[in-house]
Amino acid sequence: MPTLSTLFHHPPSPVEELHTQLLKGRGVRLLVKRDDLLRTGPGLSLCGNKWRKLQYNLQAARDAGQDTLLTFGGAYSNHIAAVAAAGQAFSFNTIGIIRGERPEGLNPTLRFAEACGMQLQYFSRSEFREKEKREFQERLQQQFGDFYLLPEGGANTLAIEGCLDIVAEVEQQLDNFPTHWCCSVGTGGTLAGIITGVQERAQVLGFPALKGDFVEGMVRELVSGFRVSGLRLEGSEGGGKHNESWAIIPDFHFGGYAKWTPELVGFMNNFYREHHIPLDPVYTGKLFYGLFQLIEQGYFPGESIILAVHTGGLQGIEGFNERFGGLLVSGGH
Numbered sequence: 001m002p003t004l005s006t007l008f009h010h011p012p013s014p015v016e017e018l019h020t021q022l023l024k025g026r027g028v029r030l031l032v033k034r035d036d037l038l039r040t041g042p043g044l045s046l047c048g049n050k051w052r053k054l055q056y057n058l059q060a061a062r063d064a065g066q067d068t069l070l071t072f073g074g075a076y077s078n079h080i081a082a083v084a085a086a087g088q089a090f091s092f093n094t095i096g097i098i099r100g101e102r103p104e105g106l107n108p109t110l111r112f113a114e115a116c117g118m119q120l121q122y123f124s125r126s127e128f129r130e131k132e133k134r135e136f137q138e139r140l141q142q143q144f145g146d147f148y149l150l151p152e153g154g155a156n157t158l159a160i161e162g163c164l165d166i167v168a169e170v171e172q173q174l175d176n177f178p179t180h181w182c183c184s185v186g187t188g189g190t191l192a193g194i195i196t197g198v199q200e201r202a203q204v205l206g207f208p209a210l211k212g213d214f215v216e217g218m219v220r221e222l223v224s225g226f227r228v229s230g231l232r233l234e235g236s237e238g239g240g241k242h243n244e245s246w247a248i249i250p251d252f253h254f255g256g257y258a259k260w261t262p263e264l265v266g267f268m269n270n271f272y273r274e275h276h277i278p279l280d281p282v283y284t285g286k287l288f289y290g291l292f293q294l295i296e297q298g299y300f301p302g303e304s305i306i307l308a309v310h311t312g313g314l315q316g317i318e319g320f321n322e323r324f325g326g327l328l329v330s331g332g333h
């Protein structure tokens with residue numbers, strides 16, 4: 001059984017370069033930080049940005065003597081699956097508060113969470129929206145006793161701290177600092193960590209999996225909140241410096257979380273056949289699709305070194321294939 005130190009002492013996830021005619025033609029390089037290969041615990045769930053976001057939180061829970069983790073998510077949530085896997089791997093009790101009614105047949109994500117020992121509790125969508133409120137959390141406390149609370153998607157200060165490590169790791173791995181850093185955006189925690197780590201040395205691009213114009217404000221708030229809270233930046237520049245060299249690319253969410261098109265699936269399958277890298281249908285599939293569109297449109301100047309962070313999410317492939325008839329060829333990887 002792995003111990004918590006597995007999360008802190010590991011070889012860096014590999015950085016792989018992709019080679020295609022398009023990249024050659026545009027004179028740019030595309031590197032993939034394979035955080036999807038950072039895996040531990042049962043199944044494919046505790047990998048990618050979930051590893052980074054949970055790492056310091058699990059340590060904080062252990063340091064505080066908490067043996068129960070409680071968190072929130074939708075029925076297909078990578079975060080729910082990751083917390084369940086972390087609980088099993090590192091001996092925490094886990095409670096998952098799930099948005100919506102209990103489905104008649106559990107999907108692979110919820111089946112997995114239950115198999116890891118997570119206690120699932122379902123709340124209507126309207127109740128679930130109240131989850132940040134004190135009364136709601138008191139109700140949970142009465143029901144479950146003491147717990148370490150992880151927000152939906154896991155994006156708290158310690159999660160951002162974990163995502164900072166991605167930048168430090170890449171810096172050690174590469175001779176040349178990439179000119180562009182790209183990652184998928186849900187809650188914005190991963191992007192906030194990368195923006196903070198890159199400082200103003202490169203352009204950072206976030207590709208939201210969600211529809212809506214709130215994403216930029218959400219990321220801005222996370223970045224400035226993290227600077228104020230200090231943590232690893234304490235004593236550096238007083239946390240006041242803003243990095244404006246980042247942008248949200250809002251054009252590739254395909255309508256939102258569970259939305260997709262045959263074109264997206266076709267792209268993901270071709271990508272897997274060509275590069276042997278599995279992508280998930282909610283986050284990384286859309287990231288790479290969007291990235292290739294931008295490259296084709298000439299968005300990146302010649303000689304750009306683009307680094308895309310593969311944030312994992314591979315547990316979602318099974319649920320997608322079960323729902324939509326096995327469309328993704330990368331199932332099981």
Ligand SMILES: Cc1ncc(COP(=O)(O)O)c(C=O)c1O
Pocket residue numbers: 048049078079153155184185186187188189190191280283284311312313314
């Ligand atoms: C695979 C994957 N990639 C990217 C993201 C987006 O990360 P964040 O919520 O930190 O923006 C998520 C969701 O957390 C995810 O599961």
